[in-house]
Amino acid sequence: MQLDALKAVNCDMIFKDHGVSGTKANRSGLDAMLDGLKAGDTVVVFKLDRLGRSVLHLADLLVRFQNDGIHFCSISEGINTTTPGGKLVYHLFSAFAEFQRDIIAENTIAGLAAAKRRGSKLGRPPKLDIEEILAAQRLIRQEQISTSEAARRIGASRATLARNLKNFDMS
Template identity: 75%
Template sequence: MSIWPHIATTGRLIGYARVSTKDQRLRMQLDALNGVNCDLIYKDHGVSGAKASRSGLDAMLAELHEGDTVVVFKLDRLGRSVLHLADLLVRFQNEGIHFCSISEGINTTTPGGKLVFHLFSAFAEFQRDIIAENTRAGLDAARKRGAKLGRPPAIDIGVVLEAHRTIQQEGLTISGAARLLEVDRSTLSRHLNNTRTLSF
């Protein structure tokens, strides 16, 4: 009898494994992903979760089709932050893709597991509200202290966060998000990079 859970799905099982440093081993994760009979497995070896781009993750996202199920050994193997993880799960839901984390027993192919999508969607929205509120409060406090802040930001933090949402949850490029929100692409890219280092 297999020690790994059975994942009932009509689509493919697409596994993803990651370790942060080159001297760590993927074996435990790969054993688990093979144990549930993944059809494909994508890997990032020696790549920090903090990196915005990971070749294995990017390739997996490009491969996914409606009805597939993404499988990981643990939640923290997928997202570089809790917000990034939440965004990915919202994207999966939007694209009709299921998600399973073996260690945490999360499986959105089950009725109870579908609640996970709603929880992470609510968390992503809540987290962005907190980021926007804290950013604006910080600027107001600095002004009251008499700090010289230079020119006002070219793009409001709310627009930056909405751009980040569309990129992460809907798979838009920065150029696509800039067109959607009617802002300059290079300005948006600069603001996204500045905000990401603080919050994402």
Template identity: 75%
Template sequence: MSIWPIIHATGRRIGYARVSTKDQKLRMQRDALSDVACDRIFEDHGISGSAASRSGLDAMLAELQEGDTVIVFKLDRLGRSVLHLSDLLVRFRNDSIHFCSLSEGINTTTPGGKLIYHVFSAFAEFQRDLIVENTLAGLQATKRRGTKLGRPPALDIETATLAHQSIRQKGISISEAARRIGADRSTLTRWLSTIDAE
């Protein structure tokens, strides 16, 4: 009898495994993903979770189809931050993709498990609100100290945050997001780095 959650999805089971350093082994994650009969497993080996781009994760996201289930051994193998993880789960929900984290027992193929999408969606919105609030508070504090801020930024934090949300949750490209908000790609990229660093 399997110790892992029962997955009730009709689509493919797509596994994802990651270790942060070359010295670490993927064997335990591979074994667990094989135990739940993953059709395909994508891997990133020796890549930190904080890396902006991960070839295995990027390939998996490009491969996913409606009805698939993404399966990981632990939550921290997928997202590089809680905001990144939250955005990925919102993206899965938007694309009708299920998610299962074996160690935590999170399984959106069950009615109760679907609640996790709502929790992470609310958290992503909360986290972005905090980023905007903290950025604006920092600017106000700088002004109160009499420090000159230079010319106004080409892009404000609220607009950059909305663009960040579209990129991370809907999978649109940075170039497309920049076009939609009327900003240079390089300007938006700088803001994205700032938001991801929070």
């Protein structure tokens, strides 16, 4: 049905992702199509849900198409960005995508703030504990070895040890 509809509107090239869920991030047909697009091309789909894996993904693709000078047409929904009505739909999707991204960012910031208030330690755990830093510092001072050699002995990279020594300097 989809192929018949695309052929009926004389599509030059048809990209397929047969048997691949639309929710998958990597879809070889979609990726190949996106790689080959250039300004002035028109992307035609049977239905909107055949293109994006989510409303946000679809909106991001439509914004990308607009920015790259690529037209978009959805046969079933009657969307065509070369028409005033199609441009309106594009702007609605664009606004929705921006709204969705803002909500995600706002929720992330609120979640991090709540975690901090609960006393959660955020970020990557330290590679070296205080005992390892002190041991390396003693090796460097008492045995007069290099930071690189001290790092090798405690099982850390030179950069990690140097950064920790700098942050912990008790001179």
